[in-house]
Amino acid sequence: MSKDFYTVKKQVEVEMEERRSIFICNIKRVLNEEEAMNFINEIKVKYKDATHNVYAYITNNGISMRYSDDGEPQGTAGPPVLEVLKRENLNNVAVVVTRYFGGILLGAGGLVRAYGASCKQGVDAAGKVKESEAVVFNIVCDYDKYGKVSNYLSKRNIVIRNTEFTEVVTLEIMAFNDEFQKIRQDLIEMFNGNDIIKVKEEGVTCFVDEEGKIMEVPQ
Structure with missing residues (x-):
């Protein structure tokens, strides 16, 4: 990837109050725009009695993004929520900030600050994890080679996703691209030029923990 992106570790709901208005931020990791809109619509139904359900999402490595002010003055709600997501380098994430009006007008500046603060509170509560790209591949070997x-x-630095024991042993593995290249080279040398690897899928989204180790899902 040309740029480091992050996503949220878990789905959360957090609430804050600003001059009697209640702001509720719901944030979730999604895989694409369809999942983002499904999540947004779920929250809209859950809080259908709210004054506003403002939303924003970013997917597709930061390329696809959308927001809605949902009736708030133009530019005072959706854009500040989206700006928080962009500033945090978030990808594959959707957020809805629900507002219950408390009777006191906040003004344009106050709305911008409140919606941005609510989104940032949600991001902090959900936690962040770095996204990267991986290769998924199989290693197929005889039983006498399996131990080695x-x-x-x-x-x-890999994730073993599955191991099947049939006539041969088949391991399904996820690894960063440079790690995959190293494994393939080493195994070819280890087994006298025989390539026992078969690539299944490239460009698969994976995650990186604080120690730089690959994860299949955020922890």
Whole structure:
């Protein structure tokens, strides 16, 4: 990826009060625009009696983004929520900030600050994890080679997604691209030029923990 992106670790709902108005931020990791809109519509139904349900989302490595002021003065609600997501380098995330009007007008500046603060509170509560891209591949080996392969893989930065024991042993593995290239090279040398790897999918979204280790899902 040309830029480091983050997403949220978990779905959360947080509430704050600003001059008697109640702001409720719901934020969730999504995979695409369709999931984002499904989540947004769920929250709109949940809080259908609210004064406003403002939303924003970013997907597709920061390329696809959308927001709605949902009846607030133009530019005072959706844009500040979206700006928080952009400033935090978030991707594949959707947020809805629900407002119950408390009887005191906040003014344009006050709305911008309140919606932005509510979104930032949601991001902080959800936590962030770095996104990256990975390769998913199979290693297919005979049983007499499995011990050697398993020992080697235990020292690599990978996720073993599945292991099947049939006539042969098949391991499905997720790894960063540079790690995959190193594994393929090492195994070819280890088994005298035989390539026992078959690529299944490239450009798969994965996650990176605080120590730089690959994860399949946020933890």
